[in-house]
Amino acid sequence: MALRPVATGELRDVLRRITDRGDEILGVDPRRRNLAAMTKRLADMGARLFEVLLGDVPVAVVAHTHNPLNRDQATVGVAAFEPEHAASAVWTHVTQLAERFGTGSFVSTAAVGSAAVAVYRAAGFREVGRMRMHLYREHAYHDASVLHLSLRPGSGVPG
Amino acid sequence: MVTLSGYRPAHAALLKGRWLPGELIAVREDRRVADFSVAELPEPGLCDETRVLVAAGAGVVRYLEIDWVDRRARLEVLLLTDYDEVGARALLERALETAFSVFALNRVYGYVTPGGPDVEPVLRAAGFEREGVVPEAARVGGAPVGRTLWGRLRESR
Numbered sequence: 001m002a003l004r005p006v007a008t009g010e011l012r013d014v015l016r017r018i019t020d021r022g023d024e025i026l027g028v029d030p031r032r033r034n035l036a037a038m039t040k041r042l043a044d045m046g047a048r049l050f051e052v053l054l055g056d057v058p059v060a061v062v063a064h065t066h067n068p069l070n071r072d073q074a075t076v077g078v079a080a081f082e083p084e085h086a087a088s089a090v091w092t093h094v095t096q097l098a099e100r101f102g103t104g105s106f107v108s109t110a111a112v113g114s115a116a117v118a119v120y121r122a123a124g125f126r127e128v129g130r131m132r133m134h135l136y137r138e139h140a141y142h143d144a145s146v147l148h149l150s151l152r153p154g155s156g157v158p159g
Numbered sequence: 160m161v162t163l164s165g166y167r168p169a170h171a172a173l174l175k176g177r178w179l180p181g182e183l184i185a186v187r188e189d190r191r192v193a194d195f196s197v198a199e200l201p202e203p204g205l206c207d208e209t210r211v212l213v214a215a216g217a218g219v220v221r222y223l224e225i226d227w228v229d230r231r232a233r234l235e236v237l238l239l240t241d242y243d244e245v246g247a248r249a250l251l252e253r254a255l256e257t258a259f260s261v262f263a264l265n266r267v268y269g270y271v272t273p274g275g276p277d278v279e280p281v282l283r284a285a286g287f288e289r290e291g292v293v294p295e296a297a298r299v300g301g302a303p304v305g306r307t308l309w310g311r312l313r314e315s316r
Binding site for chain 1: 229
């Protein structure tokens with residue numbers, strides 16, 4: 001798998017593909033923001049987006065923001081066009097961040113019991129917190145899982 | 160009694176200082192901030208999904224990343240004076256009352272970083288619960304430290 005940076009001029013098109021599927025990324029949810037608002041929100045967050053390519057085929061979009069209080073940590077998100085490749089896309093993303101920037105600590109959040117949690121767990125993340133009633137979906141509040149992955153030596157995460 | 164009022168440009172000086180971003184109860188000149196560069200807090204109106212209220216002489220309350228559908232916000236209570244439990248508790252209680260009764264939020268949350276004042280008794284008394292620890296979420300004294308995540312629901316008390 002390879003990562004291709006999403007240029008500013010492409011951002012709206014890429015987001016449209018994500019939102020057409022009803023996916024969210026980095027907590028930016030198309031069900032409550034239009035494309036312009038999503039674009040602004042991601043820009044305000046300083047988010048960087050990448051298409052994940054399998055050969056020439058985009059299978060997912062991944063995104064991250066660095067933690068201003070610890071530049072060695074990034075918050076990551078994924079929206080997969082082909083769900084079977086989601087965990088591999090996350091793993092490709094975090095390992096490239098580790099190689100290029102020395103980022104060794106990764107955080108994400110997802111609704112408890114969602115497919116996203118399974119994806120992150122498959123990529124080596126573990127739950128470090130649970131945000132009670134953090135999300136409102138399908139007429140009810142749901143908890144969100146806070147997930148963390150350390151790629152530092154000795155963290156015990158398989159490469 | 161603490162009274163919260165809307166932010167006006169004349170309050171800009173209150174936002175100046177070394178605040179630790181994301182801290183549930185923060186003190187103004189926080190020595191932990193020396194470890195990283197933190198921009199001054201932006202004035203409200205220039206940033207998205209933020210509300211700022213002022214308690215004259217006591218502090219500033221910021222509601223950040225407000226989500227009106229999920230009905231939640233990240234909360235920061237910024238104390239303008241040295242930490243004292245009574246003052247912190249009064250301002251936090253008023254901040255919660257505003258969050259749930261005025262903004263109709265269902266949840267507020269925030270972080271506590273090691274090395275600061277012992278705010279846990281104040282948080283517990285106000286109905287907050289510890290929801291986890293985010294490892295390596297900040298650097299204090301050059302070393303990564305975990306930040307404790309605390310949440311308070313509208314119906315907690």
